Amino acid sequence: MQKLTILERQLKEIQEREMVRISNLKTAWHYTTGEKFIKIVESGLLIPTSIGVEHPEKPILWFSSNQYWEPTACKAIYENNTITTLTMDETKTRGGGLVRFGLPLKDLHHWNKLIKKSKMSVNVAxxxxxxxxxxxxxxxxxxxxxxxxxxxxxxxxxxxKDDLWVRVKPA
Known part of the structure; x- marks a missing residue:
């Protein structure tokens, strides 16, 4: 009886991981740091970034279908008169952890459509x-x-956590 319970639990864990994996394939992620997570929760909103955006272009709330990490989410720092792009691990360390928000791909605009939606110039794109x-x-x-x-x-x-993404808010 005890072995069956352990096996059933292991099977349930495998099934849950598989369901998360399958749902992730249809999900895009907004990657951010723990520090920014606090501000996001305080505002209750994910807000498009307006950094470097000039009228008539519209700010974009960025997502990536990369299921582990979006390289452009690495933060840049300015030290000793030099701008350096941090690695994922450095971004995690300096940013107070890493957090991601997932939305279904169907609710988002793909890059090609996003260029037009945001009125981004060809040169900027x-x-x-x-x-x-x-x-x-x-x-x-x-x-x-x-x-x-x-x-x-x-x-x-x-x-x-320990190089694995852990869901803290299920669907």
């Missing part, structure tokens, strides 16, 4: 693609919105 590729990103993984979304509309929230 090509520049972002070039910079992203240099950082190891794949622009085909990029999705987004041009509006803020309430956290209540965000079905998945995960934090990284």
């Amino acid at each position: 090509l520049g972002l693609e070039s910079a992203g590729v240099r950082q190891g990103a794949n622009p085909n993984h990029w999705y987004g919105l041009t509006k803020a979304i309430p956290l209540s509309k965000c079905p998945y929230i995960e934090v990284i």
Whole structure:
């Protein structure tokens, strides 16, 4: 009887991990740091970034279908008159951890459509693609919105623990 209970528990854990894996395949993620997570929770919103955005372009709330990490989510720092892009681990350490918010792909605009939706110029789009590729990103993984979304509309929230993403808000 005891062995059956252990086996049943192990099977249930495997099934739950598989369901998470399958749901992730249809999910894009907004990657951020623990420090920014606190501000996001306080505001109750995921808000598009307006850094480097000039009128008439609209700010974008960025997501990635990369299921582990989006390289362009690595933070940059300015030290000794030099701008350096941190690694994922360095971003995690300096940013107070890593958090990601998941939305279904169907609720987002793919990069190609997002360029038009945000009124981004061709030169800016090509520049972002070039910079992203240099950082190891794949622009085909990029999705987004041009509006803020309430956290209540965000079905998945995960934090990284021991190099694994752990769901803290299930769908």
